[in-house]
Amino acid sequence: MSAAEKLQNPLLDKRLINSFVDGVASTLQTMANTPVTFGKPFVEPKFAARGEIAGVVGMVSHDWKATLTLSFPKPAILSILENMLGEKFTDITDEVHDAVGELTNMIYGSAKGSLNDMGYNFEMAIPTVIKGQFIMLQHTKSATLVIPFKLTQQNAEFFIEISVS
Amino acid sequence: MFPPNTKFLVIDDFATMRKIIRKILTELGYTNVEEADDGANAWPLIQKAHEAGTPFQFVISDWNMPKMLGIDLLRTCKADPRFADLPFMLVTAESEQKQILEAAKAGVSDYVVKPFNAATLKQKLERVYAKTNNAAKAS
Numbered sequence: 555m556s557a558a559e560k561l562q563n564p565l566l567d568k569r570l571i572n573s574f575v576d577g578v579a580s581t582l583q584t585m586a587n588t589p590v591t592f593g594k595p596f597v598e599p600k601f602a603a604r605g606e607i608a609g610v611v612g613m614v615s616h617d618w619k620a621t622l623t624l625s626f627p628k629p630a631i632l633s634i635l636e637n638m639l640g641e642k643f644t645d646i647t648d649e650v651h652d653a654v655g656e657l658t659n660m661i662y663g664s665a666k667g668s669l670n671d672m673g674y675n676f677e678m679a680i681p682t683v684i685k686g687q688f689i690m691l692q693h694t695k696s697a698t699l700v701i702p703f704k705l706t707q708q709n710a711e712f713f714i715e716i717s718v719s
Numbered sequence: 720m721f722p723p724n725t726k727f728l729v730i731d732d733f734a735t736m737r738k739i740i741r742k743i744l745t746e747l748g749y750t751n752v753e754e755a756d757d758g759a760n761a762w763p764l765i766q767k768a769h770e771a772g773t774p775f776q777f778v779i780s781d782w783n784m785p786k787m788l789g790i791d792l793l794r795t796c797k798a799d800p801r802f803a804d805l806p807f808m809l810v811t812a813e814s815e816q817k818q819i820l821e822a823a824k825a826g827v828s829d830y831v832v833k834p835f836n837a838a839t840l841k842q843k844l845e846r847v848y849a850k851t852n853n854a855a856k857a858s
Contacts, residue, residue, distance in 0.1 A: 584834035585739070639738065649734070656733035658834045659783070663812020670815055678783050678813060681730070 558665070565699045565718050569672055570665075571595050574714050576621075577664035578703055578709025583655065586638035593702035597626045603696040604713045607646050609629060611668075611681040615674050621696075623715040630710040646685055655683045662713075720821035720847050726768070730761045730779040730789065731748045731810070736796075736833075739777055741812065747844070748842065758787030762795060769801055780817070788827055796844045797826045804854075806847050810835070 555589050561564055562664040582588040605625035613620040626634075632643045635653050666676045696717040704711050727749060731737045737754045744752050750830050755761035758780065768774050771858050773858040778796070789809050796802040824825035828847045831840060 584836050621845040636730060639735070640742075652733055653735040656731075656735040659733065660812050661834060663814065666812075667814035680785055 563611050565597060565697060565716065570669065570716070571699070571701060573665040574701060574716070575624050576578065576668065577661045578714065579631070581660045581664060582634060585657075585660065586634050587700065588637045589706040590633055591706055592704045593704065595699060595701045598698045598700060600695060601715060601717050604700075604715070605682065606632075607685040609654045609681045610681050611658055611679050611688045613662070614679065615676045616675075618658040618674070619719040620659070621717045621719070622662055623717075624654070624661060624712070625715060626654065626712045629708075630705060633705055633708060633710055640696040651683050651685065657679050659685070720845055721749075723748045724751055725749055725776045726773065727777045727779060728755060728764065728775040728781050729753070730755045730758060730762060730780050730784070730792070732784045733781075736781065736810070738838070743840050745839060747841055750824060758789055758792035759786045760786075761792055763774075765796065765805075768811070775805065777844075778807045779810055782808065782809050782813050782822075790822060790846060793822070793825050793827055796833075804851075806851055808843060808847060 558676050578592070582590055601623070603625065603628040607626050609624040611622050613622050628646065631646075631654060634657070635641070635650060638653070662679070662681065664715060671677055696719055698715050698717040701714040702711055702719055703713065721746055727744060729737050729740045729744075729752060731733070731740070734752065734756070738784070741752050741754070753764065755764055761778075761780070765775055780792055782789040789811065793807050793809065796807060806828045807826075808829045808831060809827050810833060811818075812833045814832045817832055829843045831843050
């Protein structure tokens with residue numbers, strides 16, 4: 555890979571989208587037997603919270619600082635966790651909170667592996683989980699790439715949002 | 720394969736992953752399973768179990784944890800003659816070649832990349848058993 559390609563803004567690199575789409579699809583299929591489809595990605599001028607709970611992880615490399623947010627409206631995350639853990643959840647409990655952290659960890663880890671093979675060199679990081687009407691002070695003013703996903707077997711959506719500082 | 724009474728220690732900062740691994744181990748017939756939420760909390764448990772005469776016989780650890788990384792716990796075990804031969808598996812979202820090499824160099828028994836399913840974990844356990852058994856026969 556050339557230095558010029560390495561310095562491309564991640565939001566303009568379609569391989570970034572592919573890495574996250576593959577990371578989400580393989581994580582949910584393998585861990586939760588849950589197939590997903592993804593919609594057309596779009597860029598918003600500012601970050602906007604979507605959903606009731608989100609896993610957040612800093613994507614830091616030598617050249618880039620970005621924030622990955624995995625945002626789940628309640629129906630989507632409750633359905634995924636029912637498939638993953640074999641238990642029915644009706645609300646956002648501490649267990650759901652923990653599971654969103656682990657899902658974020660796996661999806662970021664999976665995408666990071668592909669991105670680092672391309673030369674991005676994103677570092678390992680531990681996700682945090684936020685719930686309710688959250689405000690992202692660090693990247694509310696940043697352009698945000700949004701990738702919508704839909705659970706194939708039901709009408710429930712969730713989102714990946716990537717903001718580059 | 721390891722006998723059903725094998726004593727496992729599962730270490731991950733996310734309770735969800737501990738629960739998933741415990742569930743798979745139970746399905747495989749292993750019910751003697753304890754948990755820790757960080758490498759730093761696991762190390763005293765490993766020592767205490769040994770001192771009490773009921774040592775852990777298999778450690779399954781996450782890599783990326785806040786207080787003590789799984790790879791550092793692995794190195795700590797390998798540096799202590801009491802635990803140098805303790806089978807130690809890393810289960811991690813880190814799939815890059817350099818990390819796999821680092822783990823191999825530190826003496827990991829096997830390496831499972833998340834996401835994984837029950838069949839993968841079973842296969843890796845069988846592989847560690849074969850390695851452990853062969854090493855025991857050779858010595």
